[in-house]
Amino acid sequence: MPLYLALVCVGGLIGVSSLPIYKRETAGVAELIYRLCLGISALLFVAAIIPRGANALDLTLPLGLPWIGMRLHLDALTAFFLAVVNLGGATASVYAIGYGAHVSNPVRVAAFYAAFLAGMNLVVLAADAYTFLVAWEFMSLASWALVLTHHHDAENRRASYIYLLMASFGALALLMAFGVLGGVSGAYDFASIREAPRDSWQTGLVLALVLLGAGSKAGLAPLHVWLPLAHPAAPSHVSALMSGVMTKVAIYGFIRIVFDLLGPPAFWWSIEPMTFGAISAVIAILFATLQSDLKKLLAYSTIENIGVIFIGLGLSLAFKANGMLVPAAVAFSAALFHIFNHSLFKSLLFFGAGAVLTATGERNIERLGGLIHSMPKTAFLFLGGCFAIAALPPLNGFVSEWLMFQAILLSPTMPQWILKLLVPAVGVALALSAALGASCYVRAYGVAFLGRPRSDEAREAKEVDQWSLGAMSFLLGLSLTAGLLPGFFIDTISPVAKAFIGGRMPAQNEVGWLSIAPVAESRSSYNGMLVFVLIVASAWAARWLIYKYWSGATRRAPAWDCGYIEPSTATQYTGSSFAQPIRRTLGVIAFSARERLDMPLPGETRAARFSVQIQDRIFNFLYLPITSAVARISNWLNALNFLSIQEYLGLVFAALVLLLVGVAR
């Protein structure tokens, strides 16, 4: 029954996306679409969470490839991702009802938005390679159209072009992966792929291709280049969806193929996801720390979180291959929980960035500041999101990262020496990225919301509408709930772990006092509620003390600027100042950062100039050679467009003769 409901909902979303065809002229269409999307997504979310891992459901429709049909499947994993997708969709729709009015050409955005939601739902439901890939491409194209919303800007056109390229590349890799999986007999439904025997080189090939395909969509380094370009280009509710939800759908593809279709894992499967996950996490968070564009910063931070999730999945593969089912379930649950958590707080942060963008028209944090006075509610909600993503207890980000570390601490018992070496290194990378992540969000929040306004726009900012605030409050509330009652969420996830790992974490509702214990209570446990109570109590105590000894008068002193009294707010501590230590210590290696100081000579009257240049090494060393090679080859092949008839015939003839010679040998 939920499967039929899901299908009807997907159909409904597609129907909603075609609404503007009939009601082109009226202005309220965009809002109507968002309201309908909200209803459908909320319905599907509820339908997905109610069964809590009930039996799998299957359905075959007479569409798609004639000998397979269109197969759909609903099991615990699908239900989990349906919940993530539709929760993100529902909140983004609420936000969009308020925010969508500010976007230019709102109806076009709304139409593709509904189609995008439908595509993501269909990817999760698909149970044969054809349906999966068609839905995948549908999702990519719909989101591409959304990235292209502000197409008058050349930079956005470039962003969408790169996004389209990466999406096509990923789809190609997945297509080939399914080609290897389906084998020569062409059994492309998931049930027969699961049964088919496979050599180990085929498995390795599929693994590499899936990592390329799903990784390029999820934003795994070094295939991450499109995210920091595409997220700022899209409207904020769309960036929230792309970052919070679509990247998770890509991870769904990885989980479905590697954990389900490929059969029981070998230990070396875990090496690629863990290595690339660790690289993504560290590199991306370094970039995020240096970004001054708020949405770019969030995009880089998404890459970091995707890396964290891939680390969890890789660990889980390693444990599972060694038959350590409970640690495998811990790592897998940590990854899934982090997927859920990240979809919550990343959506929240993108909504916040959108609110700031609406209020000030600025994405550059160096031109913001002091927003806590003009937009107190947004500032509070954004702060909550920052806490969550910086993995501070008692919020949810801490719980999933803590579980991840618990899994890493269980790893020394694994027999393979390479894993003994790799896993601690990955753990170090994880810890480093967590710490850098915290500093990154301190910087983002501090520079954008605290201090005094750095521009007139920031000074005249107004609080945003109720819909946006409502969506953000809802997400913050959920983040807090997931942080305080993690046991409930882990128990919800455990049927998935049971089905895909074979083992599960101990039932958390049996652990007393709302604590969670990943392996056994004697080993380690965490109680979010206790931390929360402690924080609240000490905060109240501090407040009480402060108010007791406070004089009652508010003073505003000039910002501290190294002893100089300068009235301009530009002399405040800036984002670049904050990032300078990291830029100086790690920047030269990681991003070939170059600082240039241009001092006027004595007697000259011009101003001194200081500029920093940051380059993406991956882009320079991996992408530019490829693009220039493609350009050279196509330039060279261009001559083929200008041949005479005889020369064309001669080409065909030569090809034929060559093939015949090949047959003759």
Add this chain to the structure above:
Amino acid sequence: MEHLSLDIAQLLAGALVLVSFMLLYQDRLQGLINIFALHAFVLTLSVAWQAYIQHAPHLYVTAGIALIFKALVIPISLRTIIKRLRIHRTVEMIGGVGVTMLIGIFLTALSLVVMLPATASADPLAREDIAFALAIVLLGLLMMVTRRNAVSQIIGFMSLENGLILAAAGANGMPLVVEISVAFSVLIAFIIIGVFLFRIRERFDTVDLYHLDRVRGERN
């Protein structure tokens, strides 16, 4: 008797290859059309002989089509066309007849080398026929590649198609419908190309493809 029928079939198919070689080096348009008529006539004989030894009456129809259309209608109309275009005395420039012939010999050898092992289990009658047919197809293609004049390209194309019919007749199983449709498609292609020839001529005063390239603006 068995040997004799095989020998005659091979003789006719070999003759067809030989006529293809004649097409390759003939540089007068009028002579080219005459040789093409001969080509079609030998094809008719070959197909008719196949019909006789395979006891397949529908192959007689194929032979009839080949005789009427390819050996009579097309050559006669091509001749009127070139007369009306006043190019019937044209001598076409063919670069390197010797090299072309050598390539042709190489192609014939290639098709024998490819086909004989590939069809080792087949009926010996069909085997050699198919090898010869492939040689004729390749020679037709070679002619299209080496010629610049549109009329000789048409003839190259139709000699190629003759090779296909020879293969079909020898393969002992191609239905009549297919043959008829192939024949008609060739006829239609011929008509269209004929019409085009006049159009091209009207516009550019030549049917030499070299000049067409100049009009496209890609040669100097």
